[in-house]
Amino acid sequence: MRQALPRPPRLEAANVAAFRFRRLDGRYLVTDELGRCRFLTPQAFRRLVAGAPPAGLARRRLRLERLASSWRRRQRLPWSGPGRHVVIVADGAARMTIETARSVVDTILESPNPELAVELRGAALKASRPVVSFLTAYARRKSRLADKRLRLFLDAPPGSAGGAAAPAVTRRALSRARETVERCFRRGSAGIRLKPLDPPGRARPSRRRIGYTPQEFLRFYAEALGRVLELNERRRFYEETARGFLAKILLGRAPERCGLNSPCGAATARLAYDCDGGVYPCEEGLRLGRAGDETFRLARAGGGAYESAVGHAAVRAMAVASCLDNQPCCSQCAYQPYCGVCPIQCYAEQGDIMGRMPTNSRCLINQGILDLLMRKLRERASRRILRSWLS
Amino acid sequence: MAKRPAAAFMTSVMDASGSFLLSCPQRVRRKTRAVAISIDLSLYPLEAVRAAAYAFTDRSYARLSRSGRRARVALAPKTAQDRLLADDFCNELLHQAVRLQVSRANRTLRELIVTKALVCAQPASRIAQERARRAPTPGRRQTRPPGRKLKKKISRFLAGIEAKGGSDPLGLFVPWEETQVKPG
Secondary structure (H helix, E strand, O other): OOOOOOOOOOOOOOOEOOEEEEEEOOEEEEEEOOOOEEEEOHHHHHHHHOOOOOOOOEHHHOOHHHHHHHHHHHOOHHHOOOOEEEEEEEEOOEEOOHHHHHHHHHHHOOOOOOEEEEEEEEOOOOOOHHHHHHHHHHHHHHHHHOOOEEEEEEOOOOOEEOOEEOOOOOOHHHHHHHHHHHHHHHOOOOEEOOOOOOOOOOOOHHHHHHOOOHHHHHHHHHHHHHHHHHHOOOOOOEEHHHHHHHHHHHHOOOOOOOOOOOOOOEOOOEEEEOOOOEEEOOHHHHHHHHOOOOOOOOEEOOOOHHHHHHOOHHHHHHHHHOOHHHOOOHHHOOOHHHOOOOHHHHHHHHOOOOOOHHHOHHHHHHHHHHHHHHHHHHOHHHHHHHHHOOO | OOOOOOEEEEEEEEOOOOOEEEEEEEEEOOOOOOEEEEEEOOOOOHHHHHHHHHHOOOOEEEEEEEEOOEEEEEEEEOOOOOOOHHHHHHHHHHHHHHHHHHHHHOHHHHHHHHHHHHHHOOOHHHHHHHHHHHOOOOOOOOOOOOOHHHHHHHHHHHHHHHHOOOOOOOOOOOOHHHHHOOOO
């Protein structure tokens, strides 16, 4: 027999500002366009829908100028041109030549962004010392002439991400969440970055052997995060993925690393350069290019490379595909203000830069992590620790 | 040898609340495993049908046809093992229809955000060029936005036309086709 569904309450749109919601643990998580969130009881949620919103969601009391500046702050990354440039100086037998290094620096300095961060990476940086020295000196000199602020970073040691250890989370590691966290803690790392395996290639055989489902990863993550919070009683020790989301939830600020912006910032906030001079929109595109798929190779460093890279059709397509307001599911998701999609991950996993979110592994994982963080933020003790990670 | 008749069956897709979304009679040819899906165009826009069929060109050969308010998509799989073609197509069709709907609803916002992001990444020289191209040419008379006096004059003029009650001495309101077609 078919059951009649309860009739949904009629929304009084004249009194209520735009909001998104999600049911979590018997309550309603309500977020607005700026990412301000609050938990409402079912009764309070009904009152909101009926036109009696709590403070902050009353349409007539919105201060639009303040809201606009807050919105700009959240979307800080994509608005000033590529600022982060990753250069692969050497990889195995392949080495960057001095000429290519010069072209790469010339291309980087064509970016209109006044603050540039150049990250030099490679499997054997010591062997490429002449190129690294030239690149560093030339970039410093040229940035002074171009009146730009330049920050140069040498490759972080393998398995780390900006002071945080980044252990590979393989199938074997799933059952050792606590041990993995404790090992990194004992080594003295400032934090840990728990990231699922790289964008899964659809036909990558190793994926079947070491891969896992998003649900399996989330179980691992919940256990590991619990242990990370416990270890914070001894000293400050953060989890990097959670910190990125927390920056957006609590501070309303887009984190430095890409992936949580809309549009994603590929070629509009960062660029990646291979040792042969190939220009890619981001590291994911470069990784795909190395695997033999050159869909996202935008140009070759040299004269006019920057302009052809940022004006490339793939960049436009990626900007449209990673705009969350254009994505089914994401446009209505309560976590939209904190999240971001990676078109290249979608392409690698689902064969289309416009991902299918109901079956997208990254979407499922992000939702799971955000559910977990929202629960933790409701507990006073956990909230205190999570806030301390941002200071 | 007589041809075996094609088997016909119905597929229904329902959402979580039990609402009826799609009902498509499918004809399966046993030999080639080709699938024909008939789609009600009052439920799905033709653009979504085209996009969904296009997305399946890596797995199948697609043929589209239309009769009245229904579109017909015939998919012949490229490999014999592809058994979920019709079901996957129904999901893809739904995705494309929703995407189109979201894309239309948020068009202005999307265009603004994406344009801003792309323009900000353009090299400074390009922006300067664009500005120079749009800058006023010296010596050329610039058009100014109408002032209060001019606005009053325009509204008086328009009010005068309306007051005449439909008289059109210059024939401005006669459609182009009528002026071009010769009588008789």
